[in-house]
Amino acid sequence: MGTTQLETVPEPKYWHLKTVLSEALDSEFSVGEILPNERDLAARFGVARATLRQALEQLELEGRLQRRRGVGTTVAPPRVGVAVGTEQHAWPGGGEDVWQAVDCAVAAPPAAVAASLETGREEAVYTVRRSRVSHGQPVAAELLYIPASSVPELSAIDAPSGPARARAVLRELQRLELEGRESAVELGSARADDAKELDRLPGAPVLVVTTRFLAGGRTAALSVATYRADTCRLTFGDSGGVEIHQDPERRAS
Amino acid sequence: MGTTQLETVPEPKYWHLKTVLSEALDSEFSVGEILPNERDLAARFGVARATLRQALEQLELEGRLQRRRGVGTTVAPPRVGVAVGTEQHAWPGGGEDVWQAVDCAVAAPPAAVAASLETGREEAVYTVRRSRVSHGQPVAAELLYIPASSVPELSAIDAPSGPARARAVLRELQRLELEGRESAVELGSARADDAKELDRLPGAPVLVVTTRFLAGGRTAALSVATYRADTCRLTFGDSGGVEIHQDPERRAS
DNA sequence: GAGTGGTCTAGACCACGGT
DNA sequence: CCGTGGTCTAGACCACTCG
Numbered sequence: 418m419g420t421t422q423l424e425t426v427p428e429p430k431y432w433h434l435k436t437v438l439s440e441a442l443d444s445e446f447s448v449g450e451i452l453p454n455e456r457d458l459a460a461r462f463g464v465a466r467a468t469l470r471q472a473l474e475q476l477e478l479e480g481r482l483q484r485r486r487g488v489g490t491t492v493a494p495p496r497v498g499v500a501v502g503t504e505q506h507a508w509p510g511g512g513e514d515v516w517q518a519v520d521c522a523v524a525a526p527p528a529a530v531a532a533s534l535e536t537g538r539e540e541a542v543y544t545v546r547r548s549r550v551s552h553g554q555p556v557a558a559e560l561l562y563i564p565a566s567s568v569p570e571l572s573a574i575d576a577p578s579g580p581a582r583a584r585a586v587l588r589e590l591q592r593l594e595l596e597g598r599e600s601a602v603e604l605g606s607a608r609a610d611d612a613k614e615l616d617r618l619p620g621a622p623v624l625v626v627t628t629r630f631l632a633g634g635r636t637a638a639l640s641v642a643t644y645r646a647d648t649c650r651l652t653f654g655d656s657g658g659v660e661i662h663q664d665p666e667r668r669a670s
Numbered sequence: 671m672g673t674t675q676l677e678t679v680p681e682p683k684y685w686h687l688k689t690v691l692s693e694a695l696d697s698e699f700s701v702g703e704i705l706p707n708e709r710d711l712a713a714r715f716g717v718a719r720a721t722l723r724q725a726l727e728q729l730e731l732e733g734r735l736q737r738r739r740g741v742g743t744t745v746a747p748p749r750v751g752v753a754v755g756t757e758q759h760a761w762p763g764g765g766e767d768v769w770q771a772v773d774c775a776v777a778a779p780p781a782a783v784a785a786s787l788e789t790g791r792e793e794a795v796y797t798v799r800r801s802r803v804s805h806g807q808p809v810a811a812e813l814l815y816i817p818a819s820s821v822p823e824l825s826a827i828d829a830p831s832g833p834a835r836a837r838a839v840l841r842e843l844q845r846l847e848l849e850g851r852e853s854a855v856e857l858g859s860a861r862a863d864d865a866k867e868l869d870r871l872p873g874a875p876v877l878v879v880t881t882r883f884l885a886g887g888r889t890a891a892l893s894v895a896t897y898r899a900d901t902c903r904l905t906f907g908d909s910g911g912v913e914i915h916q917d918p919e920r921r922a923s
Numbered sequence: 924g925a926g927t928g929g930t931c932t933a934g935a936c937c938a939c940g941g942t
Numbered sequence: 943c944c945g946t947g948g949t950c951t952a953g954a955c956c957a958c959t960c961g
Contacts, residue, residue: 486938
């Protein structure tokens with residue numbers, strides 16, 4: 418009996434909300450501006466707070482928003498482009514480096530790392546922690562795994578634990594002839610320790626860049642770097658590392 | 671009154687759940703196996719379904735699980751490595767290509783694309799849709815923007831709309847001398863059309879690879895490719911594109 | 924039609940950051 | 943202390959897949 422089938426596609430509320438908010442961000446807000454709190458926003462749109470939050474989560478994932486507990490929700494600046502994989506034939510720590518050595522331990526690596534390094538299961542490797550800062554904000558945390566066999570000249574007690582030892586290991590690495598590197602990027606979620614260093618909550622989305630450094634026909638070092646997915650755009654260039662200032666296409670709806 | 675402050679760090683339930691489930695996946699389940707449904711799992715762990723879902727969401731984000739409405743939750747296979755940015759100096763569509771041309775339209779591109787192409791705001795460009803399949807599964811959807819000025823020999827009605835015209839445009843592109851390319855990777859969420867092609871729901875997490883093809887001192891073409899973030903690991907190699915069969919380090923907690 | 928995951932609600936309490 | 947976002951609950955209904 419004339420059951421008018423309008424509203425043909427019942428688009429989810431949160432999806433529609435996201436679109437509306439996204440347009441509002443473009444036209445009515447400027448970077449850094451603080452949004453009304455979640456309870457007010459939910460009331461204003463006539464939805465439950467959970468639904469509103471679902472929309473905000475998506476916008477945060479896309480780098481449009483930044484939310485901080487106890488503070489509020491702010492409009493995020495455009496993602497910062499961080500160069501990865503330039504200086505194709507350079508060891509980590511060489512030349513002027515964007516990374517800062519934080520610490521260095523000697524320990525057995527995770528199983529997957531050991532397999533990639535083709536070291537024994539329980540064989541200890543140098544584990545260098547580094548952090549990367551861009552525009553005053555921490556953007557990445559890295560763990561660099563270096564088998565002792567890659568730096569044979571180094572004695573384990575060469576320097577006191579800490580940044581000094583980390584730098585000593587990296588310095589020693591430069592002596593090898595680097596034959597190439599292979600990188601992979603995938604989505605992950607921040608472990609508790611990385612999250613702390615990145616000023617995010619555990620579980621925050623990150624881009625994990627795994628790089629194998631090849632020398633002497635094998636993997637001489639392995640880097641696992643986790644970048645903040647909300648604030649970073651990873652750039653790979655073969656054109657001399659030209660900085661792209663162009664805003665990438667907004668992928669929102 | 672001896673308020674024993676055990677449980678020192680009230681780790682969120684869903685986080686702990688994620689860890690437990692993750693270990694269970696490693697030890698008690700095999701790839702493709704189907705998990706109990708969400709209501710049963712929630713009951714078994716004594717949490718609300720929403721909490722259980724929060725844990726599952728994280729695991730899906732990390733590529734450990736695959737959920738499909740009306741079907742169930744299954745254990746996902748390891749992420750497939752897809753090569754990006756190899757054949758550094760090749761145009762899209764050249765040689766044996768992993769991409770398949772789907773369609774080609776002539777339309778005004780999004781503002782951000784127009785800016786990157788340095789074309790006029792309303793200037794129409796060829797917009798080629800391509801899709802990429804790996805191991806029988808769709809892994810990426812791409813939009814290739816090519817200004818008419820990059821393929822001057824082509825007449826707009828050279829071929830009927832559809833794959834044939836798409837291939838004609840790509841063929842024409844080969845005539846230019848490619849000077850380099852710049853790529854960037856960032857996290858995004860799938861638009862409705864891309865989601866459909868990738869067999870996912872709108873909003874699903876994707877890795878967006880934006881590539882500028884440089885010729886004649888300017889951007890001759892722009893590719894925006896969206897890869898399924900749950901199933902893909904993007905590989906960048908300067909060592910001849912050696913396939914890495916090694917499982918990357920699991921970033922789960 | 925039965926069973927699955929996806930959406931949505933209206934509450935509650937907690938952890939954190941500033942005042 | 944108050945206000946913020948983060949977590950959690952116990953329901954309900956919807957959209958989809960498949961037998």
